[in-house]
Amino acid sequence: MKLDIRYGEHPGDAKHYDTETMRNHFLFDKAFIENEISLCYTHSDRVVFGGACPAGKKLRLEGGKDFGSDVFLDRRELGIICIAGNGTVSAGGTDYPMKKGDGMYIGKGVADVEFSSGGSGPAKFYLVSAPAHTAYPTVFIPIEKANPRKLGDPENVNVRTIYQYVHPAVCQSCQLVMGMTILEPGSVWNTMPCHTHERRMEVYFYFDMKPGSVVFHLHGQPQETRHIVMNNEQCVISPSWSIHSGVGTGAYTFIWGMAGENQTFDDMDHVAMEDLR
Template sequence: MDIRYSTGPEDVKRYTTEELRKEFLITDLYQPDQVKATYSHVDRMVVVGIMPVHETVPVDKGIDIWKNFGTHFFFERREGGVFNLGGSGVILVDGTEYRMGFEDCLYISMGSKEVTFRSDDPENPARFYMVSAPAHKPCKTTFISFEQANKRPCGDGKTANKRVINQFIHPDVLETCQLCMGLTQLAEGSVWNTMPAHTHERRMEVYTYFNIPEGHAVFHMMGQPQQTRHMVVQNFDAIISPSWSIHAGCGTSNYTFIWAMGGENKEFDDMDEIAIPDMR
């Protein structure tokens, strides 16, 4: 498991591009029949990529659970949200099968013991993207299809940010301890995923970008509002965003991204917007 320790804004002011990417960027999440996990000490969130091809892959494959979590199984004191970003597949949670199509989501409750992943077709494997947060009580493991997500159209083509926010793991959809997740789709011709940018001191956030056309990329903006930095990200890359940092992106084409949040509350609109003229 890759371990990322917390870094403050004063240090980031002096980071080179390479140091910035090493600290916040997560790449190569999907390796055949492997679990690729990154543990962030920012609110102790875990970002996981699982791409089963020829095997049924358990969630803890290759992870020393006691060393990394001090628990007996992955979800003993955690909850998680999983999106499928590839071909169709199945997640098995304590004997119950959940069939996962493209952009479907599964919320996995604290206390789930046996969790495995498999693909229907090794030629077109599923890509399971998971973010896990600490939890204090069990909720209900719940499947949310793309059609069942709470949809919030916003933005405008005139400002190149027309998009639909699809809320999946969200208080308006189901109960969780602290985890919130959703999927935002940008319309053709729109490239900004959020602007004006914002911070939320009470929560951290993780982005993962996908549906980026071949030959294109997204310029992800981060840092304090008056000390902004950027990273160029590719298809299926993820970004850790601490609470003190803005998190916005501009692509060379439209794209899709998944956001995951954890922290003091689950209020989606709890954010501190930064006026564009005030950014540096």
């Protein structure tokens, strides 16, 4: 298992970052490596995120010194969404076959978590984990059971459906909230007008982008905005003080994962368009 560690940043420091420094601090571009579990540990709410890409062998989620336990989920919870291929997640001795778009929640204390692929090529499982203080049951969440919320309008080119997976409307969790947003053809904006949520951080993972497409992910405090150019299957960390919005040159989908003080989806500090700088 590969682990990249990122430390916290003060917004007063981050506003002075150049492009390379921004990318070094907030961009994670190695989520999927064949036959590896590749993770990033951010000190923003101690969230861990990344991918498992089994290609011909099973991959086991391990703990270690960085987590203070040999069992990864000893004091953590985990959300998973399959973004490509077909495979199986084994959790606590039970196998869960998964297709693209299926997800699941695995609670604190589950000792054995393994990933494997079907016969049609490597599956890709995107993972988000947060510290947990209570054990909740493991729940398999096919996309048909996720909670959909359709937002936006064609005039603002932001028609999208938000599928809530790890969310109070679907299953119990300690602090992790996770879902997937799919933009409709012709729509390129997400989360604009933008917001922050001072009580929780967020990680975005962009995927299903056509070759040659990019997403301009907006970042920073509302009066000190920056952007990070994102390619397919890349992740970006948004601390609680940062906006998190994006606009693409073509179609894309993204997975969002949040952790912090509460799980109220609409607990946002909205930013008026005229106040953006």
